[in-house]
Every structure is written in C-alpha cells, then in structure tokens.
Amino acid sequence: MDRRELLQLLSATSALAFLPPDLLPAARRLHAAAGPRRALDAEQAALVTLIGDMILPRTDTPSASDVDCTGFVDRLLDAWYPDDERARFLAGLAHLEARATDLHGGRFVTLPEPARVELLTALDTGGGELDTAPGAFRRLKGLVIYGWFTSEAVMTADMAHPMIPGRFDGCIPLRPH
Numbered sequence: 001m002d003r004r005e006l007l008q009l010l011s012a013t014s015a016l017a018f019l020p021p022d023l024l025p026a027a028r029r030l031h032a033a034a035g036p037r038r039a040l041d042a043e044q045a046a047l048v049t050l051i052g053d054m055i056l057p058r059t060d061t062p063s064a065s066d067v068d069c070t071g072f073v074d075r076l077l078d079a080w081y082p083d084d085e086r087a088r089f090l091a092g093l094a095h096l097e098a099r100a101t102d103l104h105g106g107r108f109v110t111l112p113e114p115a116r117v118e119l120l121t122a123l124d125t126g127g128g129e130l131d132t133a134p135g136a137f138r139r140l141k142g143l144v145i146y147g148w149f150t151s152e153a154v155m156t157a158d159m160a161h162p163m164i165p166g167r168f169d170g171c172i173p174l175r176p177h
Contacts, residue, residue, distance in 0.1 A: 040073070049064075064144050066153065067148055069147040072147035123137040
C-alpha cells in the first residue's frame with residue numbers, strides 16, 4: 001500500500017464518515033467558486049501551494065495544485081473561518097516563514113527541497129496553537145487533504161474503487177420462492 005492509498009483509506013473511512021451530510025455539498029460549492037483570492041495574499045498563496053504540493057505531489061493522481069487546493073483553502077478561510085481564527089492561521093503561516101528565515105536564511109519557497117522537507121518534518125512532529133508555525137502547518141495539512149479529497153477530479157477519477165467492498169441493497173422486491 002502506498003501513501004496515497006493509505007491517505008484515501010484513512011480519510012474516507014474516518015474523516016469523511018463523521019462529516020455532516022450537508023458539508024460535502026458545501027465543499028463542492030467552495031471548489032466551484034471562482035474569483036480572486038480574498039484571504040491569502042500572493043506570497044501566502046505561493047507558500048500554501050508549495051506546501052500543498054509537498055503534502056500531495058503529482059504521481060499517477062493529481063497534485064494538490066492540480067485540483068486548486070490553494071483556492072479551496074483561500075475560499076474556506078474567507079467564507080467560513082471567523083476573523084480571529086483566520087488572523088491566527090495567517091499569523092502561524094508568518095511564523096512558518098520566519099522559522100525558515102531563521103534556520104536557513106531565506107523564504108520557505110526559495111529554500112532547496114531538503115531544507116523544506118526538514119522544516120516541515122520538524123513542524124509536523126510538534127504541536128501548538130493555530131498562530132504558531134506547527135499549529136498552522138497541521139491545520140494547513142488537514143485543509144489541503146480535505147480539499148484534495150473533495151475535489152471533483154479526485155472524487156470522480158481516483159475514488160472509482162469503493163473503500164468498503166460489497167454493497168447493500170436495502171430496498172429490493174421480494175418474490176416467493
């Protein structure tokens with residue numbers, strides 16, 4: 001089992017099963033909404049795009065940027081997050097950039113791949129509030145995965161195989177033997 005299959009299995013069977021039924025149509029509407037970025041500026045959007053593609057790179061399935069997870073995160077931050085929580089998340093992204101500058105002397109998007117992987121691995125093992133670098137990364141990781149799984153491209157092409165085999169026919173006509 002590769003990483004994508006594990007993510008599909010875990011997300012579909014645990015996270016999506018507990019979502020309210022009206023949340024998936026809302027996610028589809030967020031994916032479909034077009035327009036300029038509202039919550040993320042250009043530098044933040046570039047950061048989110050790069051991190052998203054590091055979490056879910058292009059393989060035989062689309063990458064996070066292929067399904068516009070950055071746009072999804074932006075619309076979610078704008079339309080759904082309260083102002084204070086959005087500000088805390090954006091402050092956490094700023095702390096992530098500051099940590100990249102402190103440790104490696106440059107913006108996260110300009111760092112070589114090994115330095116980016118090292119930084120995100122360190123952030124992923126730590127915990128913290130939303131306005132810290134580890135907290136913002138963990139939240140971003142969840143949003144990117146959620147955005148990826150609810151995108152039309154992934155739902156129609158990559159989820160063609162049922163996560164739970166078999167089927168249930170709850171309403172079939174009964175005939176006498």
